[in-house]
Amino acid sequence: MDIFRTAWPDLVVRLDLWHFMRRLAVGVTTDTHGLYATFMGELSAAIFCWDKSDLNLLKEAKRQQLIQANITDPSDSDVSVRIDRKELSLHCRRMTRSTEVIRERIQAVLELFGGDSGRDTMGVPLFHERIWEL
Structure with a gap:
């Protein structure tokens, strides 16, 4: 050594x-x-x-998707539950x-x-x- x-x-x-x-x-x-x-x-x-700004953008996109699917005023937990791991890794950066x-x-x-x-x-x-x- x-x-x-x-x-x-x-x-x-x-x-x-x-x-x-x-x-x-x-x-x-x-x-x-x-x-x-x-x-x-x-x-x-x-x-x-997960990068917070990426995650917030993904949550907002998912919220709009739920509204288009006739789910009126989805809660934050409704939105979070419907975001899967694949979507996270595709749209959000991971940080240490x-x-x-x-x-x-x-x-x-x-x-x-x-x-x-x-x-x-x-x-x-x-x-x-x-x-x-x-």
């Missing part, structure tokens, strides 16, 4: 977020655990958010949250799934003990 520091003293290696998420997933007992997909979804939501927010949210996700709510119906925990070392 010292060879790299001498040859490239200004080299900075960064881990992209997808690989970071996969590294945390190493602390999971198995990817077939019943809560694995939910955990990965919550982990993703802790890191990424601030470092502090990501850190707080990941900690909350780990604590949530590290407790009793992180066990499947057979009582098998989602995490190995090593999750806290990761």
Whole structure:
């Protein structure tokens, strides 16, 4: 490793977020655990958010679509429920949250799934003990 520091003293290696998420997933007992997909979804939501201006434009377009379908004065929840994941990814940019927010949210996700709510119906925990070392 010292060879790299001498040859490239200004080299900075960064881990992209997808690989970071996969590294945390190493602390999971198995990817077939019943809560694995939910955990990965919550982990993703802790890191990424939708661009608010894009999301507001999509909600307004969906509201107009509902009005044209004779749904008078749709509520915000009516509009949000009818926006699917495909529409979000097609029309809205995803952004990463601030470092502090990501850190707080990941900690909350780990604590949530590290407790009793992180066990499947057979009582098998989602995490190995090593999750806290990761």
